[in-house]
Amino acid sequence: MRKVIFGLIFILSFEIYAAEPIVELSALPSNNELELYEESEGLFALKILEYYRIAVLYEAQLRLIGLQPANPTSIPTLEELTDADARTLRRYYNQADGLRRQVMDAPDAPYHKKIVELREKIEKMNNDNFILQEQIHRQNLELLSANYYRNRYREMIAQIDSLRSELDKMFFDCRQQSWVQMEHIRQAYDNWKNSASILSIGLSGNYLNYNDSRIDANISPGIALVFNPSPIFGMGKILDIWTEYTYQIIEAEKFYQNKRVNMEYKTDYISTGMNLNIPLSEVMKIENFYLGLKGGYGFFWGSCRLPNTELPSKKWQGQTIRMELMATNFSRFHFPIGFFAAYNFNHYSKDLVFPAFGGEINLGRPWTTNFQLGVRFALWQTVSTTIY
Helix, strand or coil: CHHHHHHHHHHHHHHHCCCCCCCCCCCCCCHHHHHHHHHCHHHHHHHHHHHHHHHHHHHHHHHHCCCCCCCCCCCCCHHHHHCCCHHHHHHHHHHHHHHHHHHHCCCCHHHHHHHHHHHHHHHHHHHHCCHHHHHHHHHHHHHHHHHHHHHHHHHHHHHHHHHHHHHHHHHHHHHHHHHHHHHHHHHHHHHHHCCCEEEEEEEEEEEEECCCCCEEECCEEEEEEEECCHHHHCCCCCEEEEEEEEEEEEEEEEEECCEEEEEEEEEEEEEEEEEEEEEHHHHCCCCCCEEEEEEEEEEEEEEEECCCCCCCCEEEEEEEEEEEEEEECCCCCCCCEEEEEEEEEEEECCCCEECCCCCCEECCCCEEEEEEEEEEEEEEECCCCCCC
16 A cells, blocks of 8 residues: 555656646748748747747746756847848747757756655655555645645746736837838828929920021020929919020021021020919829929020121010920939920010121011920929938
């Protein structure tokens, strides 16, 4: 009878103090799976937190059996949860795996001592033939052990609840920060998309048609400044004022002293005026860029000279009607650039005269047209165009 009781207590003692991991540690994901975790910040953060939770449980198990963890756990930082780096995932896996190995390699010397003490007590009780006292003593030992492990279990549950609370707080802070960043990006994009240019510079190519076979105007460069005061007063892109300079080379032919003389004139045009803008992108519901149609009225002044001759230069002036189609704020670009095409109708208030040998070339007061293609850069925007 004594041998049977001793054997039962010996087996129960090993079951109580067995050094087995409290939870299972899943294997490290393969290289293909790691690529999936790196592409999803949410899955990556959950996997790191899973390894961290298991490491905390192993550390708690080691402390319960009276051992000091060889590599204490470290709480993941927000940067580690969001950087999606496979090296970080491997480090937290190795941390949990090291604690698991320490649990499995835990020595059982302290528990063997307890078993010997129980054996001596049992032998002493058997020698004294106090069977009833032996049973009561065994029951008391089991009760003390159960209370001890019950208290330890409650402490471990409290630690897990505390860890879960910290993890929930970290998830909430991470998600809230992500929302704030997304809102900043959305607000910056909306501001950039709806931004208006207050001051811009434009470069263009111009073709001026004089509607006369005697005059041939080459394609000429032009530069213009456009000032849009509307955003300053909260009126969007309704009104702008332009000032433009165009340099032209004009060729003409004339018979002089029974000879055909080719003349090349140098001309300068300066024009200024005011435009009204119609936002076609809002009417046509275009979202990827801004499209506007402008109609304007202004004045121009011009001068013409025949270099390397003593012929006097000529000056003229008149009114201009301008139609322009422009596009800007393209979603694919993050810098303020726009393109435009314009068609001008010019009416001369003075005779259009070119100096020439043997008499001037007088075109009267005609209507001429000017076609322009150009690009425009914003020097001053209402908001920054940087998406951050």
